Amino acid sequence: MTTALDLPAEIDDVRAARDSLPAISRIVGVGTAVAGTRISQPELLDVLGVENPKVRSVFLNSAIERRHLTLPPLNADGARRPESQGDLLDKHTALAVEMGAQALEACLKSAGASLSDLRHLCCVTSTGFLTPGLSALIIRELGIDRHCGRADIVGMGCNAGLNALNVVSGWSAAHPGELAVVLCTEACSAAYALDGTMRTAVVNSLFGDGAAALALRADGPDTDTVDVPQGPRVLKFASLIITEALDAMRYDWDRDLGRFSFFLDPDIPYVVGAHAEIVVDRLLVGTGLRRADIGHWLVHSGGKKVIDAVVINLGLSRYDVRHTTGVLRDHGNVSSGSVLFSYERLVAEDVARPGEYGVLMTMGPGSTIETALVQW
Secondary structure, three states: OOOOOOOOOOHHHHHHHHHOOOOOEEEEEEEEEOOOEEEEHHHHHHHHOOOOHHHHHHHHOOOOOEEEEOOOOEOOOOOEOOOOHHHHHHHHHHHHHHHHHHHHHHHHHHOOOOHHHEEEEEEEEOOOOOOOOHHHHHHHHHOOOOOOEEEEEEOOHHHHHHHHHHHHHHHHHHOOOOEEEEEEEEOHHHHOOOOOOHHHHHHHOOEOOEEEEEEEEEOOOOOOOOOOOOOOEEEEEEEEEOHHHOOOEEEEEEOOOOEEEEEEOOOHHHHHHHHHHHHHHHHHOOOOOOHHHEEEEEEOOOOHHHHHHHHHHHOOOOOOOHHHHHHHHHHOEOHHHHHHHHHHHHHHHOOOOOOOEEEEEEEEOOOEEEEEEEEO
16 A cells, blocks of 8 residues: 655655655546536426426435436427437537536636646547547547647446546656546436436436536656645545346346437446445555545445435545535536546545545446545
């Protein structure tokens, strides 16, 4: 395990001790963005003309107060016009680029950097498919150096923010002093089906549009970090694929509707909760840490039942998941970017102190749980 250094009195000694260690990636900035219309759950039910009591109950008991959505245009009769898969892909492209560009610029500002400082961009999305990828479109949109390294992670779902963090933290450690960004941009409005079924009602009650970005940099020999506030170091990752629940969260082609349709098994919160201890214990093995030593928990805002299941199985308090529930309340589930929205709130709260540890946890299709250990 890599532990925090006790700073010697002499700055030169601090630099010498730091430079003798392998490069470890640090989170140095965060930014988020939303698009579309901010709408409450009751307002959305009225807009969509939902009268089925069971469907209304799903919306109103979701622990979500409001979300940002880009709804389909109105027909002449005032009803929402059905969108073809082509329309939805166009929506995904437009929203993903718009929100992604805003989140990236906010993240770089948070890091005290500019677009010209960016050396690697990894874009994450599951709400549409693009070739060339979203990273290429963002680079063109913002005029980023065309030599900027890039990668696209597509279709991994809500857990993918940590999959990307794992990859980019490795890139950062291999390129000390250079700036890399993880950008999650999810136009969940582009994955909606307005067909009145309970299957789609569960999805439509939960997801919102949003983008979030994290900036990473590994300290290098020429990086002066003494007396400069630093974000947490990324220490370790652990993953778990629950293979027996592989089909519990999936994106299927609906032949009747001629479009993709998302499916969530009603039992998935309990499946995820039952496996949360396994992957967290694996994350902490060999570190000398116990769960009680973790000062900050950032859990994916997957839904009320998912959060409750994780809280119960890990023995967490409601205070531990205050940012998780706050993001769900204010934005709904914004898929891969949810945990980064929570991290932004933790940064704004300014309660993390040097030496403290945090665990980030995401869940998604597979069914998969991803975790990361960080230290301030």
